[in-house]
Amino acid sequence: MLHKLKALVVDDSRVMRGMVMEALRKSQLPDFEFTEAEDGADALVKLAANPIHIAFVDWNMPNMTGIEFVKAARAAAKTAKDIPIPMVMVTSEKTIGKIEEALDQAGADGFVTKPFTAEEMAKRLAKIVERAVQLQLKKQRELAGGASATDGAMPRIY
Amino acid sequence: MVTAPAAKPAVGKPAGFPTAIADAMVASVEAVLGTICGAKPVRHEPTAAGDRPCVIAVLSFDGSPAWTVSCRLTDEAAPSLMRKFAGFDIPFDSADMGDVVGEFVNVLAGEVIAQLERRRMKYRMSLPTVLRGTGIQLVSESGSDSKTVDFGTPYGRIQFEMFIPKVPVQTRMPGT
Numbered sequence: 001m002l003h004k005l006k007a008l009v010v011d012d013s014r015v016m017r018g019m020v021m022e023a024l025r026k027s028q029l030p031d032f033e034f035t036e037a038e039d040g041a042d043a044l045v046k047l048a049a050n051p052i053h054i055a056f057v058d059w060n061m062p063n064m065t066g067i068e069f070v071k072a073a074r075a076a077a078k079t080a081k082d083i084p085i086p087m088v089m090v091t092s093e094k095t096i097g098k099i100e101e102a103l104d105q106a107g108a109d110g111f112v113t114k115p116f117t118a119e120e121m122a123k124r125l126a127k128i129v130e131r132a133v134q135l136q137l138k139k140q141r142e143l144a145g146g147a148s149a150t151d152g153a154m155p156r157i158y
Numbered sequence: 159m160v161t162a163p164a165a166k167p168a169v170g171k172p173a174g175f176p177t178a179i180a181d182a183m184v185a186s187v188e189a190v191l192g193t194i195c196g197a198k199p200v201r202h203e204p205t206a207a208g209d210r211p212c213v214i215a216v217l218s219f220d221g222s223p224a225w226t227v228s229c230r231l232t233d234e235a236a237p238s239l240m241r242k243f244a245g246f247d248i249p250f251d252s253a254d255m256g257d258v259v260g261e262f263v264n265v266l267a268g269e270v271i272a273q274l275e276r277r278r279m280k281y282r283m284s285l286p287t288v289l290r291g292t293g294i295q296l297v298s299e300s301g302s303d304s305k306t307v308d309f310g311t312p313y314g315r316i317q318f319e320m321f322i323p324k325v326p327v328q329t330r331m332p333g334t
Contacts, residue, residue: 012285013257013258013260013261013264014254014257015244015248015254015257015258015261016257016258016261018244018246019244019245022245022246040333059332060264060283060285060332061285061332061333062285062330062332062333062334063333063334064333065332065333068333091268092264092265092266092267092268092269092283093268093271094268094269094271094272095271095272095275097275113268114261114264114265114268115190115193115194115243115265
């Protein structure tokens, strides 16, 4: 049985975290259970302390930016030999250089620009969320002692 | 012998706020407010701040030249426009109002940077600083280049003042 997908929402704005969560609820993507973080440093702590299947990350935050968080989380996953979770930038940045920095250099899997609608979220995130669902099922089977699913390449979505 | 009076020292006139930046700002406001409100905002002649309570978000752009923008919303316009932006009611006097106006300016700044990049001008945005009160005026230094633009939307009026400070405005950059 598929449980709710555990999503980490990272933004220094409480209101924007609410807007992201509301758009995801309305998007008719799978059901989410949300954990919130107010900057990249807080997000690293929450990621280490909670089972998270997917992260939605703002870029411009105090203390640690979203890109710094993505890089640090990727490095930590590599060190621990974990399968990295899908990470989607949700940001006001929209230049080609920033998109390339996020997707090609930092290792983010998707990019949603603000302002966004629930429909745009659904359209941009469907394949990435499906990948998160597959990872969740894999982890559930591993916990239950079952066979692991094969890992496909993460689709890049912009 | 008649001596000529001493020549008055030349007074440097401001060169004028850069047109490319002003154009990028206007295009960005029209794009973002058009998306949020469902209709292109209408330019108005700038009006004085008045005595109404207002909320002001200030954000700086690091580049050449460095410049700063303030976004002013009165207590009438802010709840209406921010309800449209956020999708839920936010009381004017709440902490969330400062939060959401800062987010709105952040979204606008992203569009401004993209518009400036099309004009071959590279910038980074600061984090926003938000103030709330009555009769607040951002006083740009004498002689600094500035430009004010006012827009009307179905949800109220919004005013932007852009200026190039002689001494960079101290704002917080992301990651710090």
